[in-house]
Amino acid sequence: MKRKLLSIVIVTFACLFITGCWDRHEIEEAAWVTALGFDFEEGEEPFHVHQTVALTKLLAAGDQTGDGEEEAFFVISDEAESVQKAVYGATEFLAREPKYGHVSNLIVGEELLREKGITPIISYAVRNHVIRPFVWISVGSPSALSVMDHPTGLEDIPSQAYLGLMDHAEESGVGFAVNLLEASKRFLNDKRDLVLPMMIYKDGQIHIEGLAVFHEDKMVDVLKEKDGRGLSWALERADGIISVLSKDEQMVTVNFRDVNSNITVETVEEDNLEINLEIEMTGDITDLHKQNARTILSLKKEDISEVTKDVEDEAKAIIENSLTKVQKAQSDVLGIAEMIEDDFPEKWEEMKDKWGEEYSALPISVEVNVDLKRSKRIK
Amino acid sequence: MINNIENKLKSIEVLFGETEDLVIRRFTLREDSHRRAAAIYLEGLVDTEVISQQMVRPLMNDTVQIKSLESLEQITDLITVSETKVVKTLEEMVALILTGDTCIVVDELEGGVIASSKGWEQRAVENPLIERTTRGPHEGFVESLQTNIGLIRSHVKHGNLIFEKYEIGTVSSNSVMIGFIKGKAKPTVVEEVRQRLTKIDIEAVLESGYVEQLIEDDPLSVFPSMKVTERPDIVSGNILEGKVCILVNGSPFVLIVPASINSMMQSSDDYYERYPQVILMRGVRWIALLIALLLPAFYVAGTTYNHEVIPTPLLFTIAATREGIPLPAVLEALLMEIAFEILREAGIRLPQPIGPAVSIVGVLVIGEAAVNAGIISNIMVVIVGMTALSTFAIPQYSFANAVRFLRFPMIILAGSLGLLGIGAGTIVLLTHLLTMRSFGNPMMDPFAPLAPDDLSDSVIRLPWKTSMLAPLEKLRKMF
Numbered sequence: 070m071k072r073k074l075l076s077i078v079i080v081t082f083a084c085l086f087i088t089g090c091w092d093r094h095e096i097e098e099a100a101w102v103t104a105l106g107f108d109f110e111e112g113e114e115p116f117h118v119h120q121t122v123a124l125t126k127l128l129a130a131g132d133q134t135g136d137g138e139e140e141a142f143f144v145i146s147d148e149a150e151s152v153q154k155a156v157y158g159a160t161e162f163l164a165r166e167p168k169y170g171h172v173s174n175l176i177v178g179e180e181l182l183r184e185k186g187i188t189p190i191i192s193y194a195v196r197n198h199v200i201r202p203f204v205w206i207s208v209g210s211p212s213a214l215s216v217m218d219h220p221t222g223l224e225d226i227p228s229q230a231y232l233g234l235m236d237h238a239e240e241s242g243v244g245f246a247v248n249l250l251e252a253s254k255r256f257l258n259d260k261r262d263l264v265l266p267m268m269i270y271k272d273g274q275i276h277i278e279g280l281a282v283f284h285e286d287k288m289v290d291v292l293k294e295k296d297g298r299g300l301s302w303a304l305e306r307a308d309g310i311i312s313v314l315s316k317d318e319q320m321v322t323v324n325f326r327d328v329n330s331n332i333t334v335e336t337v338e339e340d341n342l343e344i345n346l347e348i349e350m351t352g353d354i355t356d357l358h359k360q361n362a363r364t365i366l367s368l369k370k371e372d373i374s375e376v377t378k379d380v381e382d383e384a385k386a387i388i389e390n391s392l393t394k395v396q397k398a399q400s401d402v403l404g405i406a407e408m409i410e411d412d413f414p415e416k417w418e419e420m421k422d423k424w425g426e427e428y429s430a431l432p433i434s435v436e437v438n439v440d441l442k443r444s445k446r447i448k
Numbered sequence: 449m450i451n452n453i454e455n456k457l458k459s460i461e462v463l464f465g466e467t468e469d470l471v472i473r474r475f476t477l478r479e480d481s482h483r484r485a486a487a488i489y490l491e492g493l494v495d496t497e498v499i500s501q502q503m504v505r506p507l508m509n510d511t512v513q514i515k516s517l518e519s520l521e522q523i524t525d526l527i528t529v530s531e532t533k534v535v536k537t538l539e540e541m542v543a544l545i546l547t548g549d550t551c552i553v554v555d556e557l558e559g560g561v562i563a564s565s566k567g568w569e570q571r572a573v574e575n576p577l578i579e580r581t582t583r584g585p586h587e588g589f590v591e592s593l594q595t596n597i598g599l600i601r602s603h604v605k606h607g608n609l610i611f612e613k614y615e616i617g618t619v620s621s622n623s624v625m626i627g628f629i630k631g632k633a634k635p636t637v638v639e640e641v642r643q644r645l646t647k648i649d650i651e652a653v654l655e656s657g658y659v660e661q662l663i664e665d666d667p668l669s670v671f672p673s674m675k676v677t678e679r680p681d682i683v684s685g686n687i688l689e690g691k692v693c694i695l696v697n698g699s700p701f702v703l704i705v706p707a708s709i710n711s712m713m714q715s716s717d718d719y720y721e722r723y724p725q726v727i728l729m730r731g732v733r734w735i736a737l738l739i740a741l742l743l744p745a746f747y748v749a750g751t752t753y754n755h756e757v758i759p760t761p762l763l764f765t766i767a768a769t770r771e772g773i774p775l776p777a778v779l780e781a782l783l784m785e786i787a788f789e790i791l792r793e794a795g796i797r798l799p800q801p802i803g804p805a806v807s808i809v810g811v812l813v814i815g816e817a818a819v820n821a822g823i824i825s826n827i828m829v830v831i832v833g834m835t836a837l838s839t840f841a842i843p844q845y846s847f848a849n850a851v852r853f854l855r856f857p858m859i860i861l862a863g864s865l866g867l868l869g870i871g872a873g874t875i876v877l878l879t880h881l882l883t884m885r886s887f888g889n890p891m892m893d894p895f896a897p898l899a900p901d902d903l904s905d906s907v908i909r910l911p912w913k914t915s916m917l918a919p920l921e922k923l924r925k926m927f
Binding site for chain 1: 707721751752753755756760762763764765766767768770772773776777864
């Protein structure tokens with residue numbers, strides 16, 4: 070008994086004082102990688118991996134020692150035949166062991182996605198047990214490095230800025246954030262295509278430019294601005310804002326606070342299939358503006374129906390436009406193939422061989438219902 | 449028994465070992481036969497005014513006509529002190545003289561008269577030193593058993609409030625009293641207390657801490673199984689709830705049994721303040737308990753093993769403050785905790801006038817200098833400070849000490865096994881607490897076994913039932 074107790078005590082103390090016992094790793098002895106970027110390079114070593122490493126010593130709150138101009142991060146890059154090998158290459162550059170537990174963003178270069186497809190990236194990220202399924206994955210245009218290599222306005226570490234952008238993406242409405250879990254689910258599903266937000270660096274800031282749509286594993290098109298908004302609405306993934314010229318040449322701006330969409334595939338006129346999209350949008354009129362008007366404008370209650378109609382028309386046009394683009398790119402981001410297989414299995418048997426063309430040719434009917442009743446600035 | 453007074457006095461002196469503070473005042477009785485008498489007492493334990501004015505003077509006074517004193521009972525009629533008693537044996541006399549009584553012996557009469565003359569220097573009833581509250585009576589127990597019983601009686605006016613006396617100590621005996629309300633206290637608990645008190649075999653009991661350690665359920669446990677208090681209002685409240693209190697002569701700390709972890713987290717002002725504040729106060733206290741026990745351990749586990757549980761911005765802040773610190777987090781935490789314990793211990797021992805100055809040196813100068821020198825990180829100072837403050841938020845001092853002690857094994861576990869170690873340590877602690885009993889009552893009462901009725905006075909305290917019923921009655925009348 071005494072020996073047993075003694076051995077327990079000795080083991081416990083040994084664990085304390087032997088460095089490297091099990092997984093012991095002091096927080097300041099690691100190089101914290103916060104974002105991973107993947108680019109394509111012609112040649113034998115096609116994978117070019119960039120890692121944003123936080124310079125933690127510059128991040129102390131209230132630390133007045135730095136001159137404030139130094140960047141609190143640096144990017145290291147390496148090329149290799151495989152993604153894992155290129156990531157591993159970072160150990161050669163770093164005096165501390167790189168840690169990936171706090172990676173919050175994966176940024177994949179547009180060129181890589183168009184040339185090689187997303188397969189190697191997803192396969193690397195899903196296999197890696199340290200990278201969480203909830204990291205955001207996005208497209209960097211024109212390359213991942215072009216996005217990662219710049220400091221951002223508000224945050225010391227760019228990945229924190231990307232996080233913020235992704236968190237607010239649905240409010241701004243141009244696109245929406247996609248995490249690794251969703252991306253790999255869409256990627257593994259044959260009857261649903263991938264869609265990722267696209268980030269660019271412009272005018273000293275990083276921002277979400279639009280949505281990159283995929284056909285199978287390759288990126289095929291980008292939906293920017295209004296098109297991105299239309300697709301986000303169709304997928305119920307954004308609120309957004311819209312401005313239309315309405316009653317008496319007034320520019321009416323509406324902020325949406327709730328968007329609900331319902332996509333179905335139905336038969337019309339002798340067995341022909343049609344994609345049916347119904348969207349309920351609730352919003353508030355937040356601005357009225359008119360050329361040469363010198364007063365604060367207001368709308369009458371009776372005018373609301375007319376304004377609502379104009380907003381509906383505009384929203385419908387935006388959505389139709391973006392869906393047409395998606396169809397043309399043969400990117401089935403809405404999961405139409407899945408719906409047809411479930412609801413019309415016989416039809417699916419006929420269509421599945423040349424699904425791409427069949428999908429592009431499917432007619433779409435969009436119905437938009439806008440509710441502006443709560444607007445406070447009517448009267 | 450020898451009836452010759454000089455022989456008798458001699459034997460008493462021998463029994464006392466010829467100590468210098470034994471006073472024998474010889475005088476002649478005012479009676480026809482002019483017999484010799486003597487008053488025997490211990491200097492320092494008695495009120496000499498009482499002896500000279502109320503015992504010796506009436507017996508010597510020539511205004512009173514005494515023919516002849518036939519028995520000691522006649523003497524008790526003459527002296528005017530509040531309590532008298534006739535004893536026969538020398539041993540009885542000695543025992544009572546030791547408690548501060550005076551013995552009067554008369555030549556040719558067997559035995560002696562014991563007259564109460566206790567009157568040693570006593571502390572007045574003052575504000576309790578250890579247990580402070582914002583509201584409630586400003587009185588604390590003192591060292592005198594009689595005063596303490598009086599304080600309890602003044603709060604609990606109940607005919608069935610019973611005090612039982614036990615003399616404990618084979619060499620120097622001391623009075624230990626148990627108090628409870630007959631019919632309210634659980635008979636099994638009362639019987640258990642009696643049993644355990646009679647079983648005590650010790651040379652002397654100097655403080656209630658002796659009794660506590662001699663009768664507790666689990667002497668090896670780090671947790672106390674009794675509530676200790678110096679506030680009469682707490683004792684009274686507990687007696688009214690059906691608990692048993694144990695008072696020891698010479699100690700202002702009273703023991704209350706049975707106790708539970710829940711009762712140790714209660715303070716008397718919980719019952720004096722209104723319930724919303726109390727819910728906040730109690731909530732804060734339980735959070736403080738968790739912080740005191742686990743915060744340094746979680747910090748060590750987070751910074752050494754489980755980096756992923758820390759949110760990214762916090763991780764960077766911690767990493768930035770730890771940059772350049774030569775010690776691993778676990779050693780840093782242990783060192784700082786030990787440093788704080790030294791400071792606390794020194795603070796208790798320091799002479800009062802220099803106490804504040806040294807505390808300031810300890811906290812500000814050493815802490816600040818250590819951080820500037822890069823030996824310890826800022827965040828560690830914050831954590832140790834938080835932990836230290838939290839232990840003082842626990843109302844029961846002995847329980848806070850247990851938590852303070854357990855923090856160290858927790859840090860070591862966190863430093864060797866990470867969160868897994870903290871989990872293992874917590875499981876062991878909870879298992880221990882769940883099996884622990886205080887005089888037959890589970891320590892985890894009312895959480896386990898669950899007593900839903902008692903939960904209203906646990907982590908939260910609901911309003912008093914009467915006030916809760918009032919609005920209900922109003923509602924009932926409306927419909």
